Amino acid sequence: MEFRLIERIRELTAQPRDDVRIGIGDDAAVLAVPAGQELAVAIDTLVEGVHFPRGTAAADIGWKALAVNLSDLAAMGASPAWALLALTLPDADAAFVEGLAEGFAKLAQPHRLALVGGDTTRGPLSISVAVHGFVPPGKALVRSGARVGDAVLVTGTLGDAAAGLHALQPPLRDDDPRASLREFLIERLNRPTPRLAAGTALRGQASACIDISDGLLADLGHVCVASGVGAEIDAALLPRSSALMALYDEAGALQFALSGGDDYELCFTVPAQRLADVQADLSRLGCGVTRIGRIVEGAGVRVRGTDGEWLTTDRAGWEHFA
Amino acid sequence: MEFRLIERIRELTAQPRDDVRIGIGDDAAVLAVPAGQELAVAIDTLVEGVHFPRGTAAADIGWKALAVNLSDLAAMGASPAWALLALTLPDADAAFVEGLAEGFAKLAQPHRLALVGGDTTRGPLSISVAVHGFVPPGKALVRSGARVGDAVLVTGTLGDAAAGLHALQPPLRDDDPRASLREFLIERLNRPTPRLAAGTALRGQASACIDISDGLLADLGHVCVASGVGAEIDAALLPRSSALMALYDEAGALQFALSGGDDYELCFTVPAQRLADVQADLSRLGCGVTRIGRIVEGAGVRVRGTDGEWLTTDRAGWEHFA
Numbered sequence A, B: 001m002e003f004r005l006i007e008r009i010r011e012l013t014a015q016p017r018d019d020v021r022i023g024i025g026d027d028a029a030v031l032a033v034p035a036g037q038e039l040a041v042a043i044d045t046l047v048e049g050v051h052f053p054r055g056t057a058a059a060d061i062g063w064k065a066l067a068v069n070l071s072d073l074a075a076m077g078a079s080p081a082w083a084l085l086a087l088t089l090p091d092a093d094a095a096f097v098e099g100l101a102e103g104f105a106k107l108a109q110p111h112r113l114a115l116v117g118g119d120t121t122r123g124p125l126s127i128s129v130a131v132h133g134f135v136p137p138g139k140a141l142v143r144s145g146a147r148v149g150d151a152v153l154v155t156g157t158l159g160d161a162a163a164g165l166h167a168l169q170p171p172l173r174d175d176d177p178r179a180s181l182r183e184f185l186i187e188r189l190n191r192p193t194p195r196l197a198a199g200t201a202l203r204g205q206a207s208a209c210i211d212i213s214d215g216l217l218a219d220l221g222h223v224c225v226a227s228g229v230g231a232e233i234d235a236a237l238l239p240r241s242s243a244l245m246a247l248y249d250e251a252g253a254l255q256f257a258l259s260g261g262d263d264y265e266l267c268f269t270v271p272a273q274r275l276a277d278v279q280a281d282l283s284r285l286g287c288g289v290t291r292i293g294r295i296v297e298g299a300g301v302r303v304r305g306t307d308g309e310w311l312t313t314d315r316a317g318w319e320h321f322a
Helices: A004-013 A058-076 A094-111 A160-167 A179-190 A196-201 A216-227 A242-247 A250-259 A272-284 B004-013 B058-076 B094-111 B160-167 B179-190 B196-201 B216-227 B242-247 B250-259 B272-284
Strands: A020-022 A029-031 A038-047 A079-089 A114-122 A126-135 A151-155 A208-211 A230-234 A266-270 A289-296 A300-304 B020-022 B029-031 B038-047 B079-089 B114-122 B126-135 B151-155 B208-211 B230-234 B266-270 B289-296 B300-304
Touching: A004 A079, A004 A094, A004 A114, A029 A079, A029 A114, A038 A058, A038 B079, A038 B114, A038 B126, A058 A079, A058 A094, A058 A126, A058 A179, A058 A196, A058 A208, A079 A094, A079 A196, A079 B038, A079 B126, A094 A114, A114 B038, A126 B038, A126 B079, A126 B126, A151 A272, A160 A179, A160 A242, A160 A250, A179 A242, A196 A272, A208 A216, A216 A230, A216 A250, A216 A266, A216 A300, A242 A250, A266 A272, A272 A289, B004 B079, B004 B094, B004 B114, B029 B079, B029 B114, B038 B058, B058 B079, B058 B094, B058 B126, B058 B179, B058 B196, B058 B208, B079 B094, B079 B196, B094 B114, B151 B272, B160 B179, B160 B242, B160 B250, B179 B242, B196 B272, B208 B216, B216 B230, B216 B250, B216 B266, B216 B300, B242 B250, B266 B272, B272 B289
Parallel strands: A079 A114, A230 A300, B079 B114, B230 B300
Antiparallel strands: A020 A029, A029 B038, A038 A126, A038 B029, A079 A126, A151 A266, A151 A289, A208 A266, A230 A289, B020 B029, B038 B126, B079 B126, B151 B266, B151 B289, B208 B266, B230 B289
């Protein structure tokens, strides 16, 4: 069992990289970072019942475990190269392992990401992935570079994943006209798309960047703390999908967009003089991008409602152990 | 909570490395591999109730989670540099987290290993560590290089950790004369010493190398499969500690030495003409080293008993999901 998942993913991805000097099957992998590149590394764990509901399809778990890590590379402006995977599962369920491998490989393949090692153990279901990517020296996108006057932008739409989690219960009948809208939201929850192309396009352009895993308010708040600034955002500007707006009222949709986790969109800041160029660059990549506010003096994130009044929020995104 | 463990380990280790360009606190760490070095990476998970008994001290878990990974680097001949840590624990237990950080840091410190990132989540207790080390191009110790006629050697003594696990129950009274012997074995279980100095000394010397995590027979078996050879070892030559020999009879001690996991000693092969030099080099480092057998044509590992007859074994070390 020890290496069957790892080997199976290797079979499914099958992308030889000549920077992998020794791959799966020895005590450690041996890798060559290209000259003139630095190494970006991140690790994230998904635990059943915490990060995904019991009953989530194995392929969705495999995809998402890689996606949340690639999203961290995207937020640094790094290009993915290699991954390690540590899987803990209660028993040697061949169908589950095959599904997990397929989901992981489906996301790995287009990014030419090579799985170079891993570990499988018995225990309660959880999966940790460590990813490695390349970024030119000094070009990584950090959280600490936001400056007063910068515009605040996000990719894609916000709140879909949290609404998808909410929409999982109760299941709708297939002939319910809202079923396809819910499907869209659940797909956003289970198969997030890491914004890798946007991340590399933002190198040298964005002053700060983070991926939205805990919710816009929480994650933009991290940028504000790291940069020593505050932020003001306009509720009316928040990009929200038509599925979200069709299935939830304004208050519910706003709550999901402000505080819902798991979207894995990028939130970033750009000096005013580069704003138009950045928006054009990302649009050219087919990546939706929306200006939602600006960086101000002070601390914390304030939200202006559609009536022009400041909102009070009782909840700044979900935090583990909060 | 998210970063308290990670931050606490950083405080306790406090070793700035100038190859860490961006450390803990952003979406990913950014690292610079020194020119002329390749990167060795490995990941291993410890799960409560599988890899350590419930009730194991937090500091022992923190130490061991790093040790088992550093042992993988040792087996490749790599020098440690950086680690990522993913912890899942049932609740935010401050004393537990502090103990874990202390145990991890105590082993990290002398090796100048920097923790560069991590993730803490809620769930059943488990800990995954990914380690990164450096090795000169082409110098990594692989499993596949053993050749017929090579000597088979191991560092240290074998079977102590498995005996330590066995000795945990029932606890002895403090005034029992055997208590200190058991303490030694339990320490070997909980605080394994990765053989990093031996590993780097074996670069260019050993023809194959592996660390003993699943037991001598299982791990030497991996070397034989990877190298396309067989091995013969002599039971009489197996290095065993005086504590093991005092607390168990010959049959029990032999079983632990052949099949017990968790010793994290190195098992390696050396061409005959380099044998004396290698033994002298490792002895000079204060690392015990013992020739236990030789590589032969064929496949599999055979053990010659003290009476000169081949032993039959019903169990080749413990394998997960076996």
